[in-house]
Amino acid sequence: MKPSVNVLGKQLQTCSLEPLTGWYRDGCCNTDNRDRGLHTVCCIVNNRFLQFAKSKGNDLITPAPQFNFPGLIEGDRWCVCARTWLEAVENGVGCPINLEATHEESLQIIPLELMELHAE
Numbered sequence: 001m002k003p004s005v006n007v008l009g010k011q012l013q014t015c016s017l018e019p020l021t022g023w024y025r026d027g028c029c030n031t032d033n034r035d036r037g038l039h040t041v042c043c044i045v046n047n048r049f050l051q052f053a054k055s056k057g058n059d060l061i062t063p064a065p066q067f068n069f070p071g072l073i074e075g076d077r078w079c080v081c082a083r084t085w086l087e088a089v090e091n092g093v094g095c096p097i098n099l100e101a102t103h104e105e106s107l108q109i110i111p112l113e114l115m116e117l118h119a120e
Helices: 047-055 082-090 104-108 112-117
Strands: 039-044 077-081
Touching: 039 082, 039 104, 047 082, 077 082, 082 104
Parallel strands: none
Antiparallel strands: 039 077
């Protein structure tokens, strides 16, 4: 299996081990064809982003132990759906992202230039 690649064309870095994130819960924003949401953007979430996501039906705040989800607080890193992050940016509530830990598949939806404007 070849190593995953980030949006900068280099090896994908870890997004977060605490809380443990990722489609595979491996700490990285890896993906596969079952990941319809494309959980590939490594976000450093803030309260404005979390409230926006919740208003769109994606509650990232409330713990869901049955899904091994601790609930997020400001400053946590999390692999977020590319479209959710893009929609947040378009609504003026985008949060910072870690380009080194954002999977190259994000480029299908988000231009690199836009991600660079929000890089941590």
